[in-house]
Amino acid sequence: MRTVTEYLKARPEDRLADLIGKRNAVNPALYHRGPTQNGIKLGAQGTIWRVPKDLIVPKKDLTGGAERGILIGVDKNSIHSPIEQGRTDGVGEPWAIRRHGKPLNDRQQAILDKLPEYDSRVIIDKGDVSMTDLAALTAKTGDEFAMFTQGSRRLIVRGDFEHVNIDKSMAAEMNAQGFKWSGHTHTKGVVPSEGDKIILRQFRQNLSSVYDSEGDFNFFGKS
Numbered sequence: 001m002r003t004v005t006e007y008l009k010a011r012p013e014d015r016l017a018d019l020i021g022k023r024n025a026v027n028p029a030l031y032h033r034g035p036t037q038n039g040i041k042l043g044a045q046g047t048i049w050r051v052p053k054d055l056i057v058p059k060k061d062l063t064g065g066a067e068r069g070i071l072i073g074v075d076k077n078s079i080h081s082p083i084e085q086g087r088t089d090g091v092g093e094p095w096a097i098r099r100h101g102k103p104l105n106d107r108q109q110a111i112l113d114k115l116p117e118y119d120s121r122v123i124i125d126k127g128d129v130s131m132t133d134l135a136a137l138t139a140k141t142g143d144e145f146a147m148f149t150q151g152s153r154r155l156i157v158r159g160d161f162e163h164v165n166i167d168k169s170m171a172a173e174m175n176a177q178g179f180k181w182s183g184h185t186h187t188k189g190v191v192p193s194e195g196d197k198i199i200l201r202q203f204r205q206n207l208s209s210v211y212d213s214e215g216d217f218n219f220f221g222k223s
């Protein structure tokens with residue numbers, strides 16, 4: 001278990017991984033409050049993003065060569081991201097995008113460019129996208145997004161204003177492929193739906209997260 005100080009320094013997705021891996025290891029209420037500075041959540045501000053070497057993984061690597069797979073439609077083109085660090089002045093911050101019309105940052109925009117419409121899917125290196133980024137995309141587009149993580153890769157799926165197209169059988173298949181459901185966004189509110197809980201029950205994990213379009217978030221369980 002990490003100390004509280006180490007925990008608060010960790011990136012949000014790493015903290016989430018801790019929570020999923022060791023439920024009750026850290027008090028979720030503590031995480032929810034989170035470290036902020038001038039209203040900006042610290043996980044996103046000041047983060048140095050690695051330039052990805054191999055952002056997009058061919059579908060066959062994820063499906064084990066199977067013909068049928070949930071990943072049909074994954075864009076294989078690469079995304080080239082600038083290194084970002086330091087102050088954001090609201091750029092790329094969900095609350096500032098939603099309330100003040102600030103733009104996405106370049107990395108988020110590159111991700112959105114690969115998700116042009118409902119049910120678009122893309123695979124991105126784990127270090128190059130966070131749930132806060134998905135909240136920013138929701139603030140920008142008014143659509144929900146979901147994130148699934150398998151090792152060092154993340155699958156991002158674009159939904160519409162009220163849902164993402166992941167059904168029970170897709171979720172079970174992703175679980176079989178080793179994916180965890182890191183979280184998803186809502187356009188408003190962080191209360192999970194019954195459908196969210198049904199999907200979570202297909203995964204070998206206890207918790208997932210839901211973020212709203214201002215970057216606030218909550219965890220939910222299977223019941």
Ligand SMILES: [Zn+2]
Nearest residue numbers: 186192193196
């Ligand atoms: Zn939901």
